Amino acid sequence: MIEVSELTVRFGGVTSLDGMSVRFEAGTCGLIGPNGAGKTTFFNVLSGFVRPAEGHVRAFDEDLLSMAHFRRARWGLRRTFQTEQAIESLSVYDNVALVHEHSKLGRANRRGEVLDAIEFVGLRDVAYVKVGTLGVGSRRLVEVARAVVGKPRLVLLDEPAAGLPDAETAHLGELIRRIPEHSEALTILVDHDMSLVSSCCPVTAVLDFGKMIASGPTADVLRNEQVVRAYLGAEEFQ
Numbered sequence: 001m002i003e004v005s006e007l008t009v010r011f012g013g014v015t016s017l018d019g020m021s022v023r024f025e026a027g028t029c030g031l032i033g034p035n036g037a038g039k040t041t042f043f044n045v046l047s048g049f050v051r052p053a054e055g056h057v058r059a060f061d062e063d064l065l066s067m068a069h070f071r072r073a074r075w076g077l078r079r080t081f082q083t084e085q086a087i088e089s090l091s092v093y094d095n096v097a098l099v100h101e102h103s104k105l106g107r108a109n110r111r112g113e114v115l116d117a118i119e120f121v122g123l124r125d126v127a128y129v130k131v132g133t134l135g136v137g138s139r140r141l142v143e144v145a146r147a148v149v150g151k152p153r154l155v156l157l158d159e160p161a162a163g164l165p166d167a168e169t170a171h172l173g174e175l176i177r178r179i180p181e182h183s184e185a186l187t188i189l190v191d192h193d194m195s196l197v198s199s200c201c202p203v204t205a206v207l208d209f210g211k212m213i214a215s216g217p218t219a220d221v222l223r224n225e226q227v228v229r230a231y232l233g234a235e236e237f238q
């Protein structure tokens with residue numbers, strides 16, 4: 001369980017997170033909100049790129065914010081970014097192995113765990129192909145493989161479906177739904193595709209201007225008046 005209390009992040013005069021408090025239980029949880037709401041900033045706090053001005057995060061009963069950021073990968077934190085991180089000139093295998101290596105997981109099982117992640121996303125046939133030669137859908141799956149390698153405890157997915165055609169989004173959704181059973185990781189999904197969030201996440205939390213405005217069963221949250229109002233005029237709300 002991830003317990004976030006009174007998290008506040010300021011960049012100069014901008015308050016990106018404003019006393020954010022929420023709990024994420026096991027399984028896959030949605031985190032939605034209009035552009036600029038603070039979703040990526042929240043992921044940056046969890047992964048240690050951004051230090052909050054105030055607040056606490058307990059992750060599986062540990063104080064995550066007191067953990068050095070370079071220890072968090074080994075502890076079991078993985079994330080994807082809004083821009084692809086895989087190196088085009090390297091193979092799928094090498095790209096996933098880099099995360100395993102960076103996470104300082106034991107060498108002994110490296111090959112097996114890397115191939116397991118690649119198998120999980122269905123890229124076994126192209127494991128030794130350079131990422132630069134793959135199509136956009138497969139490249140996105142490489143990002144997911146990098147996020148699930150080595151039995152993580154916490155997986156953060158930042159708009160993994162952005163710009164993907166519907167069929168590839170549906171395939172990605174099937175994978176995301178299987179992450180908790182594959183790695184037992186608590187997964188937080190940020191995306192603007194509400195049908196993806198609904199199909200993957202039994203519960204969803206909503207950020208608006210850095211504040212949590214709703215959280216609970218996804219269907220209820222999406223009907224919540226304050227949530228609908230936060231999205232009014234935001235064309236990505238479908």
Ligand SMILES: Nc1ncnc2c1ncn2[C@@H]1O[C@H](COP(=O)(O)OP(=O)(O)O)[C@@H](O)[C@H]1O
Pocket residue numbers: 011014015016033034035036037038039040041042
């Ligand atoms: N490194 C930064 N420096 C200054 N402002 C930032 C920085 N990161 C985020 N922000 C600001 O914080 C707010 C939240 O941004 P972000 O977390 O990226 O939102 P979201 O991911 O929900 O679209 C925005 O106003 C953004 O401009």
Ligand SMILES: [Mg+2]
Pocket residue numbers: 039040041082
């Ligand atoms: Mg973002």
